[in-house]
Amino acid sequence: MNILPCVLGLLLSAMVHAAPIPADEKPVQKVRTGFIEGWNQVPLKRLEDQAARYRGTYYLEGLHNTRRIALTFDDGPSSYTTALLKVLDKHQVKATFFFLGAQVETAPETARAALKAGHTIANHSYDHPYLTGLTPAQLWDGQFGRSQRIFKEKLGVVPALLRPPYGFIDDSQIALLAARRQKLILWSIDTQDWYVAQRLGAANALYNTVMNTVHPEAIVLMHDGGGNRAGTVEAVDMLIPALKKQGYDFVTVDRLIGTPAYLATTQ
Template sequence: MVAILRVMSPTSAPSVALTFDDGPGPYTAGLLDTLDAHGARATFFDVGEMVAARPELARRQAGAGHEIGNHSWSHPRLTGLSERRLREEIDRTCAVIEQTTGSAPGLLRPPFGDHDERVRRAAGMPLIMWSVDPEDWRIKDTGHVTRAVLDAVRPGDVVLMHDIQPTTVAAVPEILQVLSGRGYRFVTVSELYRELQDEKPLRPGTAYDRPGGAPAGRAG
């Protein structure tokens, strides 16, 4: 089941959720500095083995008020795994994030956006997709990432980016500056959906997409 939400925000200022996948990595600290300088909150869909390797960055993400979601332990296509491996990828990541930050993740973004009924059932939490994809994993160019995001963003969007890409991290200051000038608020995914759904909770086992969302299998 995929829930489609209208791209509207009931608040006086438009909201957007910036999300970053695959970290924490060597460029995450610089990204956190940038977000802090702009008073922006984001959602990090962290990979479990990366959290284990850089626990101080996951703690810093949580301590700064950012949201941390589950992006599997080792970034495989979850739809191709055995039941045991599927559960291990999800549960092991939840455990390391909780042990590191003190809070278990409440959202899952499956690697590559791939999910099916079995993955949704195993997740035990809402699955979050995206509506803006600058393809920064493919086109590693700061100017491209900046233009692609600024040209596409509308109120209520979820933007997919990757903090393991230095060209993406370099694009974020201008993205924040321009969108701030347009009056945007930078909120976490959970905050955005609470606004869009008038405080109704997201449902475990449901995949949340958006109009114009990128098809599964295109991004990490």
């Protein structure tokens, strides 16, 4: 195995960690929403520790304090993606979709519609496994790299942003992905739509979660696949005008953190 990418990634992370934090940047990144016990979710301290150690590679939120917010959606494309695209178009808002490679294979036209509408397409693995414990080959060739090839074939783009399923990822895996020029995007607000999806009043619960925790340069985690996401679609329709009234602008994650959305298609 060629260990050069891992070594380069480790060196990069060490350099990022050693660099002083500019005065106009947030000194720390935090998750603003709570933790639900018993659902095998990544501990919040782990997210925050990794964000501190891999600053510039691993993001929970934007690093500044502008009144911008990034809506992100995981696990699509699906029929709910189509519904979300209509809501986003209605409000003239762009979002970031962390698609699964397997779902893009199944619904390429929906993925193309999201791309054509000006939304950012990002990588959420091939089929949503827990990553910890995977070998480097399984991580890249079987998951993220496999999805990159699908995105390139079906959409003509190679994402430069990815999100690890469930938020779990080892430090050595972060280094490997950083060496492949990937930015890891987690979240500062988890709407927990995966938890409340089957409850009555789900849309109101999601709306309240965001409105009670919104902050400058938030990255908001929602889902457009993997279950019943009708409440998510309804909540987004409610949230956008409410947050605009508070002076928030909606941007894609790449714009929020100031990085390219895609790599050259020769990658």
